[in-house]
Amino acid sequence: MAVLVTGGAGYIGGHMVLGLLDAGEKVVVLDNLSTGFSWAVPPEAKLVVGDIGDQALVTRLIGENEVDAVAHFAAKIIVPESVAAPLDYYQNNAAKALSLIEATTKAGVKNFIFSSTAAVYGETSMEPVDEETPLNPVSPYGRSKLMVEWILRDTAAAYGLRSVILRYFNVAGADPKGRLGQSGAASTHLIKRGVQTALGRHKSMDIFGTDYPTRDGTCLRDYIQVTDLIDAHLAALRYLRAGGESGVFNCGYGHGQTVREVVDVVRRVSGVDFPVNVVGRRPGDPAAIVAKADKARSVLGWRPTRDNLDDIVKQALDWERRLHNRGS
DSSP: OEEEEETTTSHHHHHHHHHHHHTTOEEEEEEOOSSOOGGGSOTTSEEEEOOTTOHHHHHHHHHHTTEEEEEEOOOOOOHHHHHHOHHHHIIIIIIHHHHHHHHHHHTTOOEEEEEEEGGGTOSOSOSSBOTTSOOOOOSHHHHHHHHHHHHHHHHHHHHOOEEEEEEEOEEEOOOTTSSOOOOOTTOOOHHHHHHHHHTTSSSOEEEEOSOSSSSSSSOEEOEEEHHHHHHHHHHHHHHHHTTOOOEEEEESOSOOEEHHHHHHHHHHHHTOOOOEEEEOOOTTOOSEEOBOOHHIIIIIOOOOOOOOHHHHHHHHHHHHHHHHHTTO
């Protein structure tokens, strides 16, 4: 049997491909390469360039490769962009996901892992947030992800497609073996932007807002190392294959760092005191959001082992250097 990984040429999806291959799985990647890279997919995996909304293609890949599980990562993820271009996000993240889920269900696949987000919680006074926290996304990005969660819930009830929905908090770092990292040049992720600035790719970096109700006025986030996150996906796959019921699980460490604190770590690890500009808030950014992930530990048996921000920043910095050396 094989696992179909959508968005498997990207950052998190690419790490899922590595994790599956390391576990001895057969992997098929479906990616349109709009933000991913063909070189990020190892030759041991089968890369098909195409669209997740192409039901005929999805159906053919499932049949030809004896796919028994789909792991779906293909989504637009930039919150301010979603505010400026909401229809693009609803089309890609919701409408095309609906098409993918329909094709998956009709092909008889019973296991589906969905890359969701803590953005579905929106602004909340709960800290940390658990899976029962009321859902109130404040951006089209978060709302598009929540739509897919609803689709999967209803599909499970009507057709028996069992799904694990993993709500990520802030994913960072790179493969500890140095095989992959965050590679998009235009990424807006804080640590990526910070290490790029430390290496001279940007003259300075921006802090978006210093008047939030946090300990230093900047946004606070729960940063999870990407390979720890992939371990949660592999645990979810084992759980589903063993007959586990559909469920929703947070993925985070249960504590957070502010933007200023992250910038300080990047400066310390890189040894570069790069300039920082304070600018206005970005639309759609909650003040603080931290995960309560006890459920993933107890139900999926997830055991994260890489909770160290200095190590996460060092991985990102080392990958950025490798990326520059390869000319990407």
